[in-house]
Amino acid sequence: MIAVILTGCFIHHLWQMIILVIIVVLLGIAVWLLISPFIVEIDTRIPQAGVRWVSIGSARVWYEDEWWFSIRIFFFRKTMRFSEIKAKPKKIKDRVKKKARKKMKISRVWVKMVRVIKTFRVKEWQLAFDTGDHTRNAQLYPLNYLPYTFKHLYINFGDENYLVLKTRNRPWKVLYAFLR
Numbered sequence: 001m002i003a004v005i006l007t008g009c010f011i012h013h014l015w016q017m018i019i020l021v022i023i024v025v026l027l028g029i030a031v032w033l034l035i036s037p038f039i040v041e042i043d044t045r046i047p048q049a050g051v052r053w054v055s056i057g058s059a060r061v062w063y064e065d066e067w068w069f070s071i072r073i074f075f076f077r078k079t080m081r082f083s084e085i086k087a088k089p090k091k092i093k094d095r096v097k098k099k100a101r102k103k104m105k106i107s108r109v110w111v112k113m114v115r116v117i118k119t120f121r122v123k124e125w126q127l128a129f130d131t132g133d134h135t136r137n138a139q140l141y142p143l144n145y146l147p148y149t150f151k152h153l154y155i156n157f158g159d160e161n162y163l164v165l166k167t168r169n170r171p172w173k174v175l176y177a178f179l180r
Contacts, residue, residue, distance in 0.1 A: 034172040040120070042165045115177040124166040128154035 038053040048062035057073035067082040131137055140155045154160075 034175070035170060037168055037170050039123075040165075040167045040169075042163060045162045045164065112178055115180065116174055119173040119177045120167040120169045122165070122167050124164065125152055126154070126162070126164040127152065128156060128163075129161045130156050130159050132159070 033056070036054050036056060038051060040049075040051050042049045046062070048060060050058060050060035052058040057071070059072075060070045062068050062070075068079065069082055069085070070079040071077075131140070134157060137155055137157050143149055143153055144155055146153075
């Protein structure tokens with residue numbers, strides 16, 4: 001009789017431990033997803049843009065005779081042309097009730113957007129441009145030597161225009177700025 005009671009208690013505590021371990025693992029994964037940084041890279045010299053979520057995956061768009069798209073999430077990898085991506089036809093429903101959406105004021109949307117943008121940290125940027133007018137380029141040329149733009153901004157006379165931008169952020173910062 002005592003052995004049955006002790007076995008029942010042991011099984012009951014075992015289930016509690018298993019549930020506790022599952023909850024701790026799920027919370028750990030959620031924290032890991034919120035803390036792991038993501039990097040946004042844009043380079044117009046070689047037309048490409050990409051997002052890398054460190055230790056999770058990446059997505060990249062680039063141009064090589066036509067536009068390509070590549071995605072990698074953990075061990076899954078897929079590369080395809082944009083021309084291969086087909087949109088599924090939308091289902092037409094006759095009796096769909098449209099919910100009245102809460103209208104947000106434009107100013108609130110703008111403020112949220114600015115808050116989210118402020119959370120990004122620029123790691124590298126270069127901007128080169130030529131206006132096509134030599135007089136205008138000569139007027140703008142001193143901008144190359146301002147303290148914040150030195151070695152980042154290139155006003156040139158050689159018809160060279162490009163942007164290289166690398167930013168870094170963490171999902172929890174974006175979520176906090178959006179919900180604030």
